[in-house]
Every structure is written in C-alpha cells, then in structure tokens.
Amino acid sequence: xxxxxxxxxxxxxxxxxxxxxxxxxxxxxxxxxxxxxxxxxxxxxxxxxxxxxxxxxxxxxxxxxxxxxxxxxxxxxxxxxxxxxxxxxxxxxxxxxxxxx
Amino acid sequence: xxxxxxxxxxxxxxxxxxxxxxxxxxxxxxxxxxxxxxxxxxxxxxxxxxxxxxxxxxxxxxxxxxxxxxxxxxxxxxxxxxxxxxxxxxxxxxxxxxxxxxxxxxxxxxxxxxxxxxxxxxxxxxxxxxxxxxxxxxxxxxxxxxxxxxxxxxxxxxxxxxxxxxxxxxxxxxxxxxxxxxxxxxxxxxxxxxxxxxxxxxxxxxxxxxxxxxxxxxxxxxxxxxxxxxxxxxxxxxxxxxxxxxxxxxxxxxxxxxxxxxxxxxxxxxxxxxxxxxxxxxxxxxxxxxxxxxxxxxxxxxxxxxxxxxxxxxxxxxxxxxxxxxxxxxxxxxxxxxxxxxxxxxxxxxxxxxxxxxxxxxxxxxxxxxxxxxxxxxxxxxxxxxxxxxxxxxxxxxxxxxxxxxxxxxxxxxxxxxxxxxxxxxxxxxxxxxxxxxxxxxxxxxxxxxxxxxxxxxxxxxxxxxxxxxxxxxxxxxxxxxxxxxxxxxxxxxxxxxxxxxxxxxxxxxxxxxxxxxxxxxxxxxxx
Numbered sequence: 001x002x003x004x005x006x007x008x009x010x011x012x013x014x015x016x017x018x019x020x021x022x023x024x025x026x027x028x029x030x031x032x033x034x035x036x037x038x039x040x041x042x043x044x045x046x047x048x049x050x051x052x053x054x055x056x057x058x059x060x061x062x063x064x065x066x067x068x069x070x071x072x073x074x075x076x077x078x079x080x081x082x083x084x085x086x087x088x089x090x091x092x093x094x095x096x097x098x099x100x101x
Numbered sequence: 102x103x104x105x106x107x108x109x110x111x112x113x114x115x116x117x118x119x120x121x122x123x124x125x126x127x128x129x130x131x132x133x134x135x136x137x138x139x140x141x142x143x144x145x146x147x148x149x150x151x152x153x154x155x156x157x158x159x160x161x162x163x164x165x166x167x168x169x170x171x172x173x174x175x176x177x178x179x180x181x182x183x184x185x186x187x188x189x190x191x192x193x194x195x196x197x198x199x200x201x202x203x204x205x206x207x208x209x210x211x212x213x214x215x216x217x218x219x220x221x222x223x224x225x226x227x228x229x230x231x232x233x234x235x236x237x238x239x240x241x242x243x244x245x246x247x248x249x250x251x252x253x254x255x256x257x258x259x260x261x262x263x264x265x266x267x268x269x270x271x272x273x274x275x276x277x278x279x280x281x282x283x284x285x286x287x288x289x290x291x292x293x294x295x296x297x298x299x300x301x302x303x304x305x306x307x308x309x310x311x312x313x314x315x316x317x318x319x320x321x322x323x324x325x326x327x328x329x330x331x332x333x334x335x336x337x338x339x340x341x342x343x344x345x346x347x348x349x350x351x352x353x354x355x356x357x358x359x360x361x362x363x364x365x366x367x368x369x370x371x372x373x374x375x376x377x378x379x380x381x382x383x384x385x386x387x388x389x390x391x392x393x394x395x396x397x398x399x400x401x402x403x404x405x406x407x408x409x410x411x412x413x414x415x416x417x418x419x420x421x422x423x424x425x426x427x428x429x430x431x432x433x434x435x436x437x438x439x440x441x442x443x444x445x446x447x448x449x450x451x452x453x454x455x456x457x458x459x460x461x462x463x464x465x466x467x468x469x470x471x472x473x474x475x476x477x478x479x480x481x482x483x484x485x486x487x488x489x490x491x492x493x494x495x496x497x498x499x500x501x502x503x504x505x506x507x508x509x510x511x512x513x514x515x516x517x518x519x520x521x522x523x524x525x526x527x528x529x530x531x532x533x534x535x536x537x538x539x540x541x542x543x544x545x546x547x548x549x550x551x552x553x554x555x556x557x558x559x560x561x562x563x564x565x566x567x568x569x570x571x572x573x574x575x576x577x578x579x580x581x582x583x584x585x586x587x588x589x590x591x592x593x594x595x596x597x598x599x600x601x602x603x604x605x606x607x608x609x610x611x612x613x614x615x616x617x618x619x620x621x622x623x624x625x626x627x628x629x
Contacts, residue, residue, distance in 0.1 A: 048304040061259075061262050062261070063259070065297060065298060066260075072526075076527050077302055077303050079300060079301055080298075080299070080302065084297050099288070101280030101283070101301065
C-alpha cells in the first residue's frame with residue numbers, strides 16, 4: 001500500500017471524515033485496526049459521516065469488504081461508506097457525494 | 102410483453118409470499134428441508150398472486166423503497182421472483198433486492214442449523230433465485246443493489262459480493278435506508294460510481310416527515326406506525342435508534358392503500374405498539390387506543406407486530422380496553438403479537454437489557470414476565486415469544502433460570518421460540534461470534550420450549566386457526582405437531598447425542614463441529 005490518510009472535509013456545514021487507502025495491492029495490506037483508529041479520530045473531530053476510499057486495481061470488492069468487516073461492523077453511530085475504485089474514478093468523487101439519504 | 106421500468110424491486114419466494122395470510126407461518130420458511138421440499142414450500146411460502154408479474158402484496162420494506170423511488174420520479178415496479186427475467190429483458194436497468202436473512206445467518210434460521218444438518222428453505226430459495234439472476238447478468242446489462250436490515254450478512258460472505266457481482270450494498274443499520282437507495286439508484290442510472298457499502302448512522306436516521314406512504318398493498322396488510330426503541334438492548338439491531346411515531350393521517354393513508362387493494366385485515370408494526378405516541382416507556386393510552394380504533398375501522402382483524410411485557414403491565418386497563426375494542430368474537434377471536442422474553446436470568450437481563458423491564462426493577466423480571474403473560478392470557482392476546490440463548494457471559498445457572506421460567510409459563514396461551522445469539526450488524530454485540538457451545542442444560546431448555554409449544558399449538562389450531570380456506574393448512578400443521586409430539590423422546594435423545602459429540606470434539610481441540618472458527622459463519626454456509 002502506498003499511503004493511508006484521514007482528511008476532514010466540510011460539506012454543507014457537515015463534517016465528513018474521508019479515509020484514503022491508496023495503492024492497495026494485497027488484502028493483507030488493509031490494517032483494519034489502523035482504519036479503526038482513523039475512524040475514531042474522525043469521530044473525535046466532530047465527523048458523523050466517514051467515507052473510506054480504497055484505491056486499488058488489484059483487489060475485488062469482496063476482498064476489501066472482508067478486510068474492513070471489523071471496521072464496518074464495529075461502529076454503529078457514524079454513517080459510513082466504503083468505495084472500491086481506481087485512481088481515475090477517485091478523481092470523479094473528490095467533491096461531496098452524499099449517498100446517505 | 103411486459104411494460105418497461107427503470108428499476109425493479111424483488112426478493113425470493115420465502116418473502117414474496119403471504120404465508121396463506123398468516124404472518125406467523127412465515128417462521129416456517131426458516132425450517133431445514135427435513136420433509137419434502139414441495140410440502141414445506143406449499144405450507145409456508147405459497148406463490149404470490151400477481152398480474153403479469155406485478156405482485157398484489159409485497160413485503161413492507163420493499164413497498165417503502167418502491168414509494169421512495171416513485172416519489173423521486175423513478176419508474177419502479179415490484180416484481181414476482183419468477184418474473185424478474187422478463188422485466189430485465191424488457192429493459193429494467195437496476196434490480197434492487199431486499200431480504201431479512203440472505204444467507205440464513207439470522208435467527209431462527211441459524212438456530213435450526215446448529216442441530217439439523219440440512220439446508221433451510223429460505224437459504225435454498227435465495228440461492229436458486231440468485232443463480233437465476235446470474236444467468237440473466239451474463240446476457241443483460243443491469244446493475245444490482247442489495248438493501249435492508251440484514252445486509253451485514255454480506256460482510257461475512259464477502260465472496261458472494263464478487264460471485265453475484267453486487268454493485269452496491271445499502272445497510273439500513275436498524276432503521277430505514279430508502280433515501281440512500283434512491284441516491285444510489287440515481288447515480289447508477291446516470292452512470293456514476295457508487296460506494297460498495299453504505300451504512301446509515303444514527304445521526305442520519307430519517308425524520309418521519311421525510312418518509313412517504315406506501316403506494317400498494319403490503320404482505321398481510323402490515324403498516325408501520327413507528328421507528329426506533331427506547332430500551333437499548335445490547336443484542337438488538339434497533340436499540341439506540343430514536344423513537345419516532347407516524348401521525349395518524351399517514352397511518353390511515355397506508356391502511357386505506359391496503360384496503361383499496363383488497364386487504365381485509367392487517368398488522369400494526371413497531372418495536373412496541375403500546376408506546377405509540379409516547380416519548381417515554383409509559384404508554385400514552387389515548388394515542389394507543391386511537392391508532393387501534395383507526396385500524397379496526399377499516400380491518401376485520403388487527404394484529405400487532407411487537408409489544409413489551411413491561412409496557413403492558415404499566416397500564417392493565419389499557420390492555421383490557423384494547424381487548425374490548427379489537428376482539429369482537431365474530432371476525433377477530435384474538436390478538437397475535439411477538440414479545441421478547443429473552444431470558445429468565447436476572448444476571449443476563451442486567452448485563453444485556455437492563456432497561457427492558459423498566460419501570461419495574463430488573464431483579465423482578467421473571468415475575469414481571471409471568472404476571473405479563475397472565476394479563477395477556479386473560480385478554481386473549483397470544484404472544485409468540487422469543488428467548489435469546491447463548492448471550493455473552495451466559496452460564497449454566499442462567500439457562501436453568503430460563504428453563505424454570507418457561508415451565509412456569511405453561512398455563513398461559515403462547516408459543517415460546519428459543520433463538521441462539523447472533524451478532525447482528527447494527528447491535529452493540531456485532532463484534533461477538535455466533536453461539537454454538539451447546540450443553541446438556543441447553544437441551545433441557547429446548548425441550549421445555551418444545552413441550553410448551555406442542556401443548557399450546559394444538560389448542561391454537563383447534564380454537565384460533567379458522568376458515569374453510571385454511572382447512573388443508575390446519576390439517577398439515579396438525580399432522581406435523583402430532584409427529585413432533587410422538588417423537589419427543591427421540592428428539593431429546595438426538596440432541597443429547599449431538600451435544601456429547603460436540604463436547605468430545607471440543608476436548609480433542611477440534612472445536613464444536615458446527616462452528617467453523619475461521620469463518621465464524623454457521624454450518625449452513627459450508628453447504629454452498
């Protein structure tokens with residue numbers, strides 16, 4: 001994996017934590033504990049929505065969801081989304097994408 | 102030829118059925134195929150009436166999503182599972198599926214599979230349905246969205262996300278996710294990328310005024326009157342969601358939709374019908390009577406999805422008034438409802454559901470249950486009650502206390518269904534594992550429940566399951582109950598043998614056979 005990073009963005013007055021995992025080539029590179037820490041940090045910084053972007057050309061969606069299961073099932077309060085996409089597609093979702101209703 | 106829709110909604114036959122108009126028979130779809138499949142399917146999941154594949158009734162959750170999509174201007178229809186191919190061939194671009202037990206990991210399906218090595222009907226029906234969808238996926242271009250309260254199951258069988266080529270999973274997380282489905286569908290229709298998984302958090306719980314009424318009839322006329330629950334039990338997927346009630350005019354509109362499309366009876370649905378209009382754990386008697394009076398104005402029989410024993414006991418007069426209002430002895434002989442008894446152990450109650458007995462002290466829970474059952478019995482309210490077996494921290498004494506409580510409930514007309522603990526996604530115990538460590542004292546509890554249920558099932562069949570149309574169903578269930586009654590000693594012996602084998606395997610370090618420790622997924626899933 002090339003990098004893992006948390007960014008806090010403000011969309012329509014609402015803080016959203018965005019976690020980027022870039023260049024993931026192997027499911028074992030996804031450290032769910034580290035992602036969990038970042039989710040907690042986002043929550044502590046006032047985010048009630050957390051979006052996780054896994055940028056990969058090598059992993060299937062199933063592999064990503066399996067690796068992130070402890071994160072997704074571990075938090076009941078924030079709204080959460082998991083994106084599995086390549087670099088090109090990531091550019092198209094850089095602005096706010098509100099999928100939470 | 103059929104009409105072209107942008108989006109079609111569907112599910113497999115275990116849910117796209119009205120169970121012969123008897124909601125409780127729906128439990129039967131979770132049964133393993135120990136009897137001929139044709140018989141079980143006819144008994145519990147008969148086909149749905151439809152017109153060119155557009156179903157007459159549909160599960161309420163599907164109707165909610167349909168209403169939200171239609172309100173957003175998206176041409177949508179709810180389609181019978183056998184007709185999905187025709188509508189996709191006619192040009193539907195998105196198929197949205199909803200289910201409450203995709204892979205049989207929820208109770209009671211997962212409870213059966215601990216001791217019966219056969220696939221449950223609902224698991225088989227979903228797998229066959231998806232095999233058909235996959236064949237269509239090979240030759241047609243459409244997107245697949247799965248949604249609802251149990252989509253967390255896909256996280257445990259994530260290989261199925263790839264195998265079934267799922268485009269998006271929308272998790273209601275114990276609430277309503279319809280508006281998220283609308284946003285996902287809009288993006289898919291516009292060729293935009295969507296997240297693989299979306300979960301609606303508590304701070305995004307949908308406000309009641311944003312929900313739109315259903316447009317067509319729901320299965321058995323079920324109408325939701327509220328969302329959320331104030332009690333916060335650790336194992337429950339709804340716990341922690343804010344309590345919200347639909348206004349009477351909204352409820353009336355949904356009842357009218359059902360009546361207009363032919364539903365003569367219906368079910369009011371909420372986590373606790375007795376708390377309608379209340380923001381606390383005390384019933385607002387006037388509001389509860391109003392909503393029931395409204396339902397009775399339109400329906401011959403009014404059923405309830407759930408109540409709590411504690412709320413019933415806080416206002417006994419309300420229970421008597423509800424009986425007098427609904428049970429008219431001509432069309433309606435009783436009120437059916439589901440109730441969570443969960444445990445007879447004060448220790449377990451304190452640890453996992455301390456607020457469930459409130460306002461009564463948790464130390465008095467077993468007596469509260471007994472007193473509550475007596476009140477319901479007197480007022481012809483018949484509970485199908487559930488127990489949760491194997492909650493974290495449960496010990497032998499806790500199970501024995503529950504068994505004793507079940508035995509004390511024998512005089513009261515009811516059914517008691519034990520369910521093994523499942524770490525459901527949105528619950529506080531979502532990170533735990535499935536209960537699988539059966540012991541002899543668990544067998545005692547299971548047998549106490551079975552004895553209770555056989556005793557009362559005969560009475561219920563005789564006195565409450567009526568109508569000429571139901572005669573063959575009544576006969577079939579009567580035969581099945583008789584078979585279980587005759588087989589009781591053999592069932593106990595088989596269960597004991599299974600427990601002994603499991604315990605030996607554990608001693609040998611192999612773990613309980615039905616609990617693969619790597620996948621944490623119950624045995625049913627190893628079959629396919």
